Amino acid sequence: MISFKSCPQCRGDVHKARDVHGEDASCFQCGWYVELSRDPLSEMALDELRNSVKPTLTKAG
């Protein structure tokens, strides 16, 4: 998706792209680049995974 004249640096045309990591935008004219969103859901899922695989305690006795 392209946002015309929305580059904060040069008022160029900004191309917005979405991939597995989130959404980013870059300018055709000057190369300006920004990450719009770092998929927070996958980060949360990772945390939950880490928590769920904490080492199990061996029973004493």
Ligand SMILES: [Zn+2]
């Ligand atoms: Zn630009």
